[in-house]
Structures are given as structure tokens and as C-alpha cells.
Amino acid sequence: xxxxxxxxxxxxxxxxxxxxxxxxxxxxxxxxxxxxxxxxxxxxxxxxxxxxxxxxxxxxxxxxxxxxxxxxxxxxxxxxxxxxxxxxxxxxxxxxxxxxxxxxxxxxxxxxxxxxxxxxxxxxxxxxxxxxxxxxxxxxxxxxxxxxxxxxxxxxxxxxxxxxxxxxxxxxxxxxxxxxxxxxxxxxxxxxxxxxxxxxxxxxxxxxxxxxxxxxxxxxxxxxxxxxxxxxxxxxxxxxxxxxxxxxxxxxxxxxx
Amino acid sequence: xxxxxxxxxxxxxxxxxxxxxxxxxxxxxxxxxxxxxxxxxxxxxxxxxxxxxxxxxxxxxxxxxxxxxxxxxxxxxxxxxxxxxxxxxxxxxxxxxxxxxxxxxxxxxxxxxxxxxxxxxxxxxxxxxxxxxxxxxxxxxxxxxxxxxxxxxxxxxxxxxxxxxxxxxxxxxxxxxxxxxxxxxxxxxxxxxxxxxxxxxxxxxxxxxxxxxxxxxxxxxxxxxxxxxxxxxxxxx
Numbered sequence: 001x002x003x004x005x006x007x008x009x010x011x012x013x014x015x016x017x018x019x020x021x022x023x024x025x026x027x028x029x030x031x032x033x034x035x036x037x038x039x040x041x042x043x044x045x046x047x048x049x050x051x052x053x054x055x056x057x058x059x060x061x062x063x064x065x066x067x068x069x070x071x072x073x074x075x076x077x078x079x080x081x082x083x084x085x086x087x088x089x090x091x092x093x094x095x096x097x098x099x100x101x102x103x104x105x106x107x108x109x110x111x112x113x114x115x116x117x118x119x120x121x122x123x124x125x126x127x128x129x130x131x132x133x134x135x136x137x138x139x140x141x142x143x144x145x146x147x148x149x150x151x152x153x154x155x156x157x158x159x160x161x162x163x164x165x166x167x168x169x170x171x172x173x174x175x176x177x178x179x180x181x182x183x184x185x186x187x188x189x190x191x192x193x194x195x196x197x198x199x200x201x202x203x204x205x206x207x208x209x210x211x212x213x214x215x216x217x218x219x220x221x222x223x224x225x226x227x228x229x230x231x232x233x234x235x236x237x238x239x240x241x242x243x244x245x246x247x248x249x250x251x252x253x254x255x256x257x
Numbered sequence: 258x259x260x261x262x263x264x265x266x267x268x269x270x271x272x273x274x275x276x277x278x279x280x281x282x283x284x285x286x287x288x289x290x291x292x293x294x295x296x297x298x299x300x301x302x303x304x305x306x307x308x309x310x311x312x313x314x315x316x317x318x319x320x321x322x323x324x325x326x327x328x329x330x331x332x333x334x335x336x337x338x339x340x341x342x343x344x345x346x347x348x349x350x351x352x353x354x355x356x357x358x359x360x361x362x363x364x365x366x367x368x369x370x371x372x373x374x375x376x377x378x379x380x381x382x383x384x385x386x387x388x389x390x391x392x393x394x395x396x397x398x399x400x401x402x403x404x405x406x407x408x409x410x411x412x413x414x415x416x417x418x419x420x421x422x423x424x425x426x427x428x429x430x431x432x433x434x435x436x437x438x439x440x441x442x443x444x445x446x447x448x449x450x451x452x453x454x455x456x457x458x459x460x461x462x463x464x465x466x467x468x469x470x471x472x473x474x475x476x477x478x479x480x481x482x483x484x485x486x487x488x489x490x491x492x493x494x
Binding site (some may be wrong): 004005006007010011014015016084088089090091092093095096097099143254 | 308310313331332333335337338340341342343344352353355357397401
């Protein structure tokens with residue numbers, strides 16, 4: 001599998017889109033931080049409270065809530081990079097080189113999780129370094145939040161990888177991944193409403209929401225993160241990565257490349 | 258050791274209710290050039306994809322014999338473009354070399370030289386002509402030093418010069434580099450000049466396999482030979 005990962009890494013490194021997304025991440029995180037530092041308050045009425053930042057903490061939270069921006073970048077980046085293999089029919093090189101379908105899928109899953117977590121970490125690092133408040137920000141709670149966020153974004157990458165690998169049409173997979181990111185609040189609301197039917201339903205719904213990617217980001221962004229919560233979130237994220245990878249492997253095996 | 262490097266016996270493939278391949282058996286000799294001809298939709302590409310393992314869910318047996326000296330038995334140029342269009346020729350080859358575990362850039366240069374592509378060309382593949390693209394695909398296929406090359410209509414869309422260059426390249430790969438080649442083409446006059454064996458695929462079946470002596474003894478040419486099977490001869494005679 002090392003050879004497939006090297007092949008994919010080399011190919012990703014030649015993608016202009018990767019550098020565009022990374023640059024946008026850096027520019028946006030730096031710009032927002034500078035605005036806070038210069039006491040510039042930018043409110044765009046259409047977005048309501050979304051852009052009414054009060055402090056650096058709000059910028060940090062924006063990075064954690066994937067559906068507010070970073071998730072959109074990750075959805076586009078991963079779905080395009082993976083979808084190009086279908087569009088350009090380059091799978092055959094991997095398969096004819098006697099690489100297994102499992103290896104082909106795992107390589108994409110590993111890199112997707114890594115890239116997704118990396119985009120989140122780059123955002124947070126740029127905010128931290130440009131905040132001029134490193135001493136006050138860099139606390140155990142902040143570190144716990146960032147570590148939890150990295151795990152959650154890794155899980156997000158695995159799910160986006162699953163969608164991209166299984167949807168052969170590049171445009172359709174891009175749309176599906178963007179919809180997954182942008183509309184993830186909707187299923188949570190629906191599940192929450194179902195929970196109103198009974199106490200049992202409420203417990204089940206609450207459990208599902210808390211253990212979803214959306215639920216975890218909401219928890220991390222809304223309250224201080226304790227070390228035990230980091231462990232819980234990490235385990236939860238790893239389970240989501242494992243489940244999505246297993247499902248993807250099982251289905252991808254049957255695909256004609 | 259079998260005289261055949263690649264054998265497919267009783268291959269059947271269906272897509273839903275549609276039978277694409279009914280009962281296909283082919284026998285490719287070591288060091289030969291096996292030509293496969295058939296009309297559009299006869300199943301040539303499907304057969305090639307089965308031989309390379311890109312398609313599953315078929316019945317029949319595919320047997321490949323290879324010597325340990327070769328890093329990979331089979332390599333193929335089947336789909337199009339099957340190249341990373343945003344990368345140059347060298348970068349595509351480099352990606353392929355990672356896949357094959359090849360660290361020596363010299364082999365990449367050698368493969369590009371074999372197909373007469375310049376390593377220094379930095380243009381992305383999407384800017385290449387069809388001929389250059391076909392040659393790069395061949396170079397990608399050669400990177401792993403395979404024993405068998407499977408080429409699905411490699412001359413499609415090429416200009417006359419490109420067709421001649423391709424023919425010369427295939428002869429070089431076969432006679433100088435010792436590659437066994439399985440090639441399909443609609444340009445029968447070109448196939449006639451290079452093949453040592455021939456299979457005629459019609460309605461999902463190999464209706465005739467011809468050895469080199471059969472081809473030589475047949476004085477009518479491939480075109481007439483094929484038309485006899487395809488539609489019982491010339492309609493206008």
C-alpha cells in the first residue's frame with residue numbers, strides 16, 4: 001500500500017486545486033484574525049450573526065464548525081481529486097499494477113482524512129500565530145479543542161472519501177459532498193424532532209446526534225473540552241472513520257474500474 | 258512450459274440480460290502479436306478488461322504464464338484518456354513509477370525515449386496531440402516491463418503518420434524488446450502487416466482463430482476474410 005499512497009501523494013502534490021484551497025484557508029484565517037486585531041467589525045446582514053465576530057474565540061470556533069466554511073473547501077478538494085480518477089479513467093493503472101481494490105481505497109481514505117485534518121490544523125495555527133495572543137490562547141483547553149477538532153475533521157475526510165469513491169460521476173460527487181457538508185444540520189434537526197415522540201426516542205436521537213460529526217463539532221465549539229472528552233471524541237471519530245472505510249471497501253470491491 | 262503466454266477459455270459476460278461475451282476462448286503465443294478484430298459492440302473492450310482484471314463477475318478461466326524476470330505480466334492501454342491531464346509526460350510516468358516501486362528515473366527516460374516523447378516537455382497532457390497521448394499511454398504501459406501488452410484500438414483517431422509510427426513502434430516492441438502484444442484495431446490493413454495470430458470476434462464469440470501460417474496462406478486479405486464472417490461476404494458482388 002505504500003506505493004499507492006506515494007502515487008496518490010505525488011499526484012495530489014501536482015494539483016493546483018490543493019494549493020488554492022490551502023492558500024484560501026491561510027488567507028481567510030489570517031484576514032479574519034487581523035480584522036479582530038484591528039477591531040474591524042464586518043457584519044454582512046444576509047448572514048445575520050454568522051459574521052458578527054466578537055473575539056479570536058469566534059474565529060477559532062468558525063474553524064471547528066466545518067459547515068461554516070472549511071468543510072466546503074474539503075468537500076470540493078477531495079471530491080475533485082478522487083473524482084478525477086473516474087473522469088480520466090486512471091484507476092486501471094493501479095489495478096493492472098496488481099494493486100488490490102482494498103489498497104486503492106485505503107490509500108484514498110488515509111490521505112483524505114489526513115488532508116482534511118491538515119486543513120483544519122493549518123487554519124487554527126494561522127489564527128493562533130497571527131492573533132498576537134499566543135500566551136493567553138494556548139491553554140490546555142485550547143489544545144484539547146484543537147486535538148478533538150483534528151479527529152473530527154479526519155472523520156469528515158473519511159466520509160467525503162466514501163461519497164467520492166462510490167459516486168462515479170465527478171460533478172455528482174462534488175454536489176453530494178458539498179450537500180453533505182452544508183446540509184448536515186438538517187438531518188440533526190429531523191432526528192431531534194423525532195426524539196420528541198417519546199422518551200426512548202429522545203434518548204436515541206440525542207445519542208445519534210452527539211456521536212455524529214455534526215454533533216461532535218457542536219459540542220467542541222460550545223463548551224470547554226476536557227481531556228476525557230478528547231478521548232471520547234477521538235474514539236468516536238475513529239469509529240466513524242472505521243465504519244465509513246469498511247462500508248466503502250465493501251462497496252468499492254464490486255465496482256468495475 | 259505452455260506455448261501460450263495468455264489463454265482465456267469459455268469467457269462469458271453478461272450485463273443484466275444482455276450477453277456481451279457468449280463463449281470466448283483465445284490463445285496468445287509467447288512473443289507473438291495477436292490481432293483481435295470485430296465490429297463495434299462485439300465485446301473486444303470487454304474482453305480486454307476481463308483479461309486485465311478490470312471487470313469482475315464473469316465466468317470462464319484466464320491463465321497467464323510469466324517468467325519471474327518480469328515485474329508485471331500484463332500491462333494495458335484500454336481506456337481513454339487514462340492519463341492525469343494536469344500533469345506532464347514525465348510527471349505521469351513518475352506517478353506510475355511510484356506505483357510500480359521503480360526508483361530509477363533512468364527507466365522513465367528510457368520508456369519516454371522508446372516512444373519518442375521528450376522528457377523536458379513541461380506541457381500538461383491535456384495540450385498533447387492524440388498521437389503524443391497514445392505514445393505516452395504506451396510508455397506508461399511499458400514502465401513496468403511487462404511481458405504482455407494489451408492495446409485496445411491504439412490507432413483510433415491517429416493521422417497517417419501516427420499510424421505508421423505506431424506500427425513501427427509495435428514491431429520494435431515485439432521483435433526487439435520481445436513483448437507479446439494483444440491488439441485490437443479496425444484498420445485491417447495495418448493489422449495485416451504486423452499480426453502473427455488473429456482472432457475474429459463476432460456476436461460475442463471467437464468465430465475463428467488464425468495462426469500466422471493460416472494468415473499467410475489466405476490470399477484474400479484480412480478485410481475479405483473478416484467480411485465473410487461478419488456478413489457472409491461482399492453485399493455488392
